[in-house]
Structures are given as structure tokens and as C-alpha cells.
Amino acid sequence: MEEKGFLVEWDKKYIWHPFTQMKDYLASDPLIIERAEGFYLIDIEGNRYIDGVSSLWVLVHGHGKKELIETIKEQADKLCHSTLLGIANVPSILLSKKLIEIAPEGLKKVFYSDNGSTSVEVALKMAYQFWQQNNEKRRKRFIKFSNAYHGDTIGSVSVGGIDLFHKIYKPLLFKTYKAPSPYCYRCPMKLKKDTCGLACVDAFERTVKKYKDEVCAVIIEPVVQGAAGMIVQPDGFLGAIWKITKENGLLFIADEVATGFGRTGYMFACEKEGVKPDFLCLSKSITGGYLPLAATLTTEEIFNGFLGRFEEYRTFFHGHTYTGNPLACAVALKNLELYKKDKIIERLQEKIQLLENELKRFYELPSVGEIRQQGFMVGIELVQNKKTKRPYSPKEKIGQKVIYEARKMGVVIRPLGDVIVLMPPLAIDDDLLKELLDVTYKSIEKVTV
Ligand SMILES: Cc1ncc(COP(=O)(O)O)c(C=O)c1O
Structure with missing residues (x-):
């Protein structure tokens, strides 16, 4: 939205973002979040994104929870x-x-x-x-x-x-x-x-x-x-x-x-x-x-x-x-x-199972070296060579590329190096969880296959 262009300008002009190579950031088209609803973040242009890492591992019941x-x-x-x-x-x-x-x-x-x-x-x-x-x-x-x-x-x-x-x-x-x-x-x-x-x-x-x-x-x-x-x-x-x-x-x-x-x-x-x-x-x-x-x-x-x-x-x-x-x-x-x-912990158990089942197919992707899951904490380690476990060169910024693809498809996630992290909000519903996984799968496929 043109009238909000000043936010991009001021963000780049004034903010030093944490854990972020600012040279890359300054050359990028930054994502600026304005609102949120339930399990979605909404940017200044009105685009909606599933909050796939619970806004850095904090979100439980969703955004905008009335109580x-x-x-x-x-x-x-x-x-x-x-x-x-x-x-x-x-x-x-x-x-x-x-x-x-x-x-x-x-x-x-x-x-x-x-x-x-x-x-x-x-x-x-x-x-x-x-x-x-x-x-x-x-x-x-x-x-x-x-x-x-x-x-x-x-x-x-x-x-x-x-x-x-x-x-x-x-x-x-x-x-x-x-x-x-x-x-x-x-x-x-x-x-x-x-x-x-x-x-x-x-x-x-x-x-x-x-x-x-x-x-x-x-x-x-x-x-x-x-x-x-x-x-x-x-x-x-x-x-x-x-x-x-x-x-x-x-x-x-x-x-x-x-x-x-x-x-x-x-x-x-x-x-x-x-x-x-x-x-x-x-x-x-x-x-x-x-x-x-x-x-x-x-x-x-x-x-x-x-x-x-x-x-x-x-x-x-x-x-x-x-x-x-x-x-x-x-x-x-x-x-x-x-x-x-809301019986958060009890209801989580089935969702953990769903997550586990859905993650299995990720092993079909040639770049997926290991999938680590404990509850709602997931790390998908991407490697250049599955057999030798050889990592990608940092120059390739594979993790970054995957999350940018996901963003284009309406999902916000954040990698740890070449480990793609999923940390869904605990109260997320099954359909959204599946969509989050679907987008993650496609993003890894697009970047690495
Ligand atoms: C295990 C652990 N301890 C401490 C911290 C630091 O927390 P904060 O970023 O709130 O200072 C983190 C953050 O991710 C963490 O994962």
C-alpha cells in the first residue's frame, strides 16, 4: 500500500533487527506486520500468514484472544x-x-x-x-x-x-x-x-x-x-x-x-x-x-x-x-x-500425532536429512547429500530461501541455519496445521529439488 511506504523506509532507516544480517535486510522487501487474528499475522498490505513459529515460540491460544x-x-x-x-x-x-x-x-x-x-x-x-x-x-x-x-x-x-x-x-x-x-x-x-x-x-x-x-x-x-x-x-x-x-x-x-x-x-x-x-x-x-x-x-x-x-x-x-x-x-x-x-495439554496430544504422521512424507524429499520432533517442536535438517550428511554451503542460504518461499505462500517461519523450524501455536486447528506443513513441504521442494 503506497501510503504505508514510509514504514518500509523508516524501518530500514532506523531499526537494527536482531539476529539479522542487515546488509541482506536492507536489500530485501521487508515484511511488516500490522495486525493479527487467531493463528494469522497480517501485514500492512492486508496479506495473511500462518504464524508457523508462534511469533518466536511464544503464542499458545492464538492472537486476539479476548480473555x-x-x-x-x-x-x-x-x-x-x-x-x-x-x-x-x-x-x-x-x-x-x-x-x-x-x-x-x-x-x-x-x-x-x-x-x-x-x-x-x-x-x-x-x-x-x-x-x-x-x-x-x-x-x-x-x-x-x-x-x-x-x-x-x-x-x-x-x-x-x-x-x-x-x-x-x-x-x-x-x-x-x-x-x-x-x-x-x-x-x-x-x-x-x-x-x-x-x-x-x-x-x-x-x-x-x-x-x-x-x-x-x-x-x-x-x-x-x-x-x-x-x-x-x-x-x-x-x-x-x-x-x-x-x-x-x-x-x-x-x-x-x-x-x-x-x-x-x-x-x-x-x-x-x-x-x-x-x-x-x-x-x-x-x-x-x-x-x-x-x-x-x-x-x-x-x-x-x-x-x-x-x-x-x-x-x-x-x-x-x-x-x-x-x-x-x-x-x-x-x-x-x-x-x-481449554484443556490445551490434553488436546495437544492428538495434534502431536497428526504432526508426526504428516512429517513422515518429508523424508521423500532428497534434501531432508533428519526430522526431529518432540511435541510441537520440529526441526527439519536440510542437507546437500543425504547419504554423507554433507551440509549446504552457508553461501547458498538454503534455510533463508525456504522461508522466503513459504512467505510467498502465506506462512511465516524462521530457520536455524539449514534447519527449518516449525513451532505451531499449541491451540492451532488441524486444518491450519496441515496447511502449514503443506506449504513447508512445497517450499523445501521448490528450493532444493
Ligand atoms: C532455552 C532458551 N533459553 C533462553 C532463551 C533466551 O530467551 P530471550 O530471547 O527471551 O532472552 C531462549 C530463547 O530462545 C531459549 O531458547
């Missing part, structure tokens, strides 16, 4: 913001009770922040400080996994393991110990999934045994390493990692920023293998995709480790300006009520 919008309006009439530093507000209290009710056993306290990265920072700092002020000063390190992604702040980058994003910052990062990721398609230990006997768990155990006296905690994305390309952990991996961590007296941080709130088919991925973490990091779908909010849940034991006389300074000196924002907490609470009312 959620009403909740924000009602809360806005009462209170938009008041600090949580030393005083309380109503929605943050109600939400914290609800989170503790649904979280894995043993988690008793909620510390709020505003995004996934900060929820991780909070867990890292709490774990470190806990040991520092509880007579274990030598514990200063963390154990992480290769291919891990925990956010973009320097602390969360320190426990990350994706070279493409993290390597350049190495001189700025704190020291960690790394265990191999269970990326079975390209096993870092060069083993085969059926016969390896989870050798990566043994490697993890060796790392734990070697360094346990200097380690605060182990941090992991339970069940799926999302940003690395939806790397799904083999059955038994998570439970074994947790068991080894606890047997060796270390704290366990479960980063469920991506996997939390049903994405894996479980309310929390930890449930899959009965894991009871010492910290649970939450964000993304916590508000159903309506406002930014994050929470770090922890145990009574950790909380008690910070209690003391004022002048002892055992306080957790951390807190963001918008910590516990009432609007975000109110909509998060309503979001969780809707999970129950």
Missing part, C-alpha cells in the same frame, strides 16, 4: 506498574502461587524478570552466590552442553555452546566445563544411536567427577536443545544427567524458556523423565505470547541460603526495573487458566 486482551485492559485500569523491590503487587502474588502449583515438585519460590536470558542469569547468580555464602567458596564453575543456547546476555552466553553465536565473545565469558550434546544425527563422539549405550552420559559423568569440587551447577535445556536446531535428546538422557548431577552434590538448572508450557507435549519437559530441578527458568509462553515476562523458580533450600541478618549482606542483589510487572503477571495468570479451561 487475554480483556485481562490486560482490566489490569491496566487498576495498575500498570509498581516495583517488586521491597514491596508487592497483586498479580505477581497470584501468579507465583499458580506457578508453584504446576511446577515440578520441590520448587517453592518464584523470582521474576523480563526475558529468557535474564531468567537464566538469575539462576546462575543464585547458584553461585548460594555456594559462596554457604561455605563452598571454591565452587565457581558451571557445566554446560555443547550446542546449548541459554540467551544473549554475557552470563547466558558463557553457558552457551553454539560457536556461530558465542565464539567471538569468548574473551568476555566466564570459564565453564563442557559436556557433549546428544546430537545423534551428527554424534560428537562419532557413535551410532542404536549402539552407543548413551556414551555421552558417561562423558558427562566423567566431567562431573573430574570437576565436581569446583562446580556450582549443571545447566541444560531439558529434552530439546531448541536454538541449536531442535536437537531432541534420546530417551533416558535427561533423567541420567539429573541423577548424576544430584549424586555428585551439584545443583541442576533446567532452562525451560523454550520447552516450558507444553511445547514438548508435557507442561514442563522435566516431567518426561521425572526430573526435579533446583532451578527452573521460564519465559516465552508464560504469557501465551502477550507480554514479556520471565520467572526463575527455586527450592526452599536455595532460598534459605540467602536468609540472614541485614548487615550480613546475604541478600540477592539482583532485580530488574520491570520485575513482576502487574500487566504481564495478570495476563500470565489468565493464560494459565486458559490452559486448564
Whole structure:
């Protein structure tokens, strides 16, 4: 629409987009979203697109959900913001009770922040400080996994393991110990999934045994390493990692920023293998995709480790300006009520099956190396040579090309390198889900066959 041309101009003139090569972006015809309805995003020209990655993994009930919008309006009439530093507000209290009710056993306290990265920072700092002020000063390190992604702040980058994003910052990062990721398609230990006997768990155990006296905690994305390309952990991996961590007296941080709130088919991925973490990091779908909010849940034991006389300074000196924002907490609470009312997790199970069945035919495409699915998290890894698993050259920008094709056919998705990601909103209906898959199939076919 001509009268909106200034938006394109101003976007290119003023905005620096995240995770985006701006040279390419400036030469492109940008997609500018103006509205949304249900599971569709609508651009400034009125074109409709299925929201195939839930607006970066957050959307649950769809856009424009009346109950959620009403909740924000009602809360806005009462209170938009008041600090949580030393005083309380109503929605943050109600939400914290609800989170503790649904979280894995043993988690008793909620510390709020505003995004996934900060929820991780909070867990890292709490774990470190806990040991520092509880007579274990030598514990200063963390154990992480290769291919891990925990956010973009320097602390969360320190426990990350994706070279493409993290390597350049190495001189700025704190020291960690790394265990191999269970990326079975390209096993870092060069083993085969059926016969390896989870050798990566043994490697993890060796790392734990070697360094346990200097380690605060182990941090992991339970069940799926999302940003690395939806790397799904083999059955038994998570439970074994947790068991080894606890047997060796270390704290366990479960980063469920991506996997939390049903994405894996479980309310929390930890449930899959009965894991009871010492910290649970939450964000993304916590508000159903309506406002930014994050929470770090922890145990009574950790909380008690910070209690003391004022002048002892055992306080957790951390807190963001918008910590516990009432609007975000109110909509998060309503979001969780809707999970129950609309039976989101129960109804998801059939849709997961549908997704699995529909994905099988993608293997017919010569470029599809592996399809990884856990619940509603899907990664389709495209390769130049299926037999040798040789990847495409980055110059070819295959992932990018596929999503541009999909866009032409009315679908918004986003790749992770040459892994095509699908992360549909949990409440999406079957027909739309099929359409999303259809378009994705055709887009891969068009670009790679
Ligand atoms: C597992 C995990 N942790 C942390 C983050 C960071 O969240 P945010 O982008 O909200 O800072 C992400 C984001 O994708 C994530 O997938």
C-alpha cells in the first residue's frame, strides 16, 4: 500500500533487527506486520500468514484472544506498574502461587524478570552466590552442553555452546566445563544411536567427577536443545544427567524458556523423565505470547541460603526495573487458566500425532536429512547429500530461501541455519496445521529439488 511506504523506509532507516544480517535486510522487501487474528499475522498490505513459529515460540491460544486482551485492559485500569523491590503487587502474588502449583515438585519460590536470558542469569547468580555464602567458596564453575543456547546476555552466553553465536565473545565469558550434546544425527563422539549405550552420559559423568569440587551447577535445556536446531535428546538422557548431577552434590538448572508450557507435549519437559530441578527458568509462553515476562523458580533450600541478618549482606542483589510487572503477571495468570479451561495439554496430544504422521512424507524429499520432533517442536535438517550428511554451503542460504518461499505462500517461519523450524501455536486447528506443513513441504521442494 503506497501510503504505508514510509514504514518500509523508516524501518530500514532506523531499526537494527536482531539476529539479522542487515546488509541482506536492507536489500530485501521487508515484511511488516500490522495486525493479527487467531493463528494469522497480517501485514500492512492486508496479506495473511500462518504464524508457523508462534511469533518466536511464544503464542499458545492464538492472537486476539479476548480473555487475554480483556485481562490486560482490566489490569491496566487498576495498575500498570509498581516495583517488586521491597514491596508487592497483586498479580505477581497470584501468579507465583499458580506457578508453584504446576511446577515440578520441590520448587517453592518464584523470582521474576523480563526475558529468557535474564531468567537464566538469575539462576546462575543464585547458584553461585548460594555456594559462596554457604561455605563452598571454591565452587565457581558451571557445566554446560555443547550446542546449548541459554540467551544473549554475557552470563547466558558463557553457558552457551553454539560457536556461530558465542565464539567471538569468548574473551568476555566466564570459564565453564563442557559436556557433549546428544546430537545423534551428527554424534560428537562419532557413535551410532542404536549402539552407543548413551556414551555421552558417561562423558558427562566423567566431567562431573573430574570437576565436581569446583562446580556450582549443571545447566541444560531439558529434552530439546531448541536454538541449536531442535536437537531432541534420546530417551533416558535427561533423567541420567539429573541423577548424576544430584549424586555428585551439584545443583541442576533446567532452562525451560523454550520447552516450558507444553511445547514438548508435557507442561514442563522435566516431567518426561521425572526430573526435579533446583532451578527452573521460564519465559516465552508464560504469557501465551502477550507480554514479556520471565520467572526463575527455586527450592526452599536455595532460598534459605540467602536468609540472614541485614548487615550480613546475604541478600540477592539482583532485580530488574520491570520485575513482576502487574500487566504481564495478570495476563500470565489468565493464560494459565486458559490452559486448564481449554484443556490445551490434553488436546495437544492428538495434534502431536497428526504432526508426526504428516512429517513422515518429508523424508521423500532428497534434501531432508533428519526430522526431529518432540511435541510441537520440529526441526527439519536440510542437507546437500543425504547419504554423507554433507551440509549446504552457508553461501547458498538454503534455510533463508525456504522461508522466503513459504512467505510467498502465506506462512511465516524462521530457520536455524539449514534447519527449518516449525513451532505451531499449541491451540492451532488441524486444518491450519496441515496447511502449514503443506506449504513447508512445497517450499523445501521448490528450493532444493
Ligand atoms: C532455552 C532458551 N533459553 C533462553 C532463551 C533466551 O530467551 P530471550 O530471547 O527471551 O532472552 C531462549 C530463547 O530462545 C531459549 O531458547
